[in-house]
Amino acid sequence: MSLTEYNQKRNFNSTVEPEGEIKKSTSELIFVVQKHAASHLHYDFRLEMDGVLKSWAVPKGPSMNPADKRLAIMVEDHPYTYKDFEGTIPEGNYGAGTVIVWDNGTYTLADYKNAGDLETKLKSDLQKGHLSFILNGKKLKGEFALVKLKKKEENTWLLIKSKDQYAGHKDILLQDKSVISNRIIESLKK
Template sequence: MSLKEYNQKRNFNSTAEPEGEIKKSTSELIFVVQKHAASHLHYDFRLEMDGVLKSWAIPKGPSMNPADKRLAIMVEDHPYSYKDFEGTIPEGNYGAGNVIVWDNGTYTLADEAGADNTESKLQSDLQKGHLSFILNGKKLKGEFVLVKLKTKQENTWLLIKSKDQYAGDKDILLQDKSVISNRTIENLQK
């Protein structure tokens, strides 16, 4: 995995974002969702794979309702250490704005029993454009799928909640505080 694009887009002398280095969890794979008030408010959904965080920008944020198909734009890989990043990316920097860790936790493949090597299965599923996984987060729980769309833009996907005991139609985004600092984006701005 390459963090070259991530590093090229950032000036680490003027942003507190971590420099891109490959690192892995010692046990379970992690995921993180960061609420990011940049030029447009969106949620950055990140899955650990092979020492980096594969990342998708979700303009409307994740949903626990299987009827909602959320557009997810795949962006550059982020370093594993980005999982804890909260703060303000200063004006003039790529992604300028405020960031909180809206949710985090661990994840497994939905079909864990059939996978001899989780990391290679994840890479294979990513290449095929269909990832099915179970999130064990503080807010997001249960099975989700990421499905790549066949459009002119190669980086467009959909994030969809599967029907399971965690599915529902309550707006999960109303839980708007960071799972690390208990602050909202608005508190961070102050």
């Protein structure tokens, strides 16, 4: 995986975002969801895969309701160290705005059986355009799927909650505090 696009879009002399380097978890794979108040408020959904964070911008944010099919636009890979990034990206920089870590935790593939080939299975499922995974986060729990839309732009996907014991109709986005700093995005802007 490459972080070239990530690094090219950023001026690290003027942004506090981490520079792109390939790195992996020492045990379980991680996921992170960052609430990002840029030109439009959205949520960045990231899955660790092959030493980077595969990333999707989700304009309406994740939902625990299986009836909600959330648009997810695949964006450039982010470095593993981005998992803890909170702060304000200054005006004039790509993605200018405030970021908090809205949720984080670990994940595994829903249909994963063989401990020897997880990375191969992840890359294969991503290539096929259908990832089913189980999140064990502080807010998001249970099975979800990312499904690539056919006949649309190459980077257009849907993020969908599966029907399981964690599914429900409550708006999970009302839980608006960072899982790292316990702050809301508006207080971090100040």
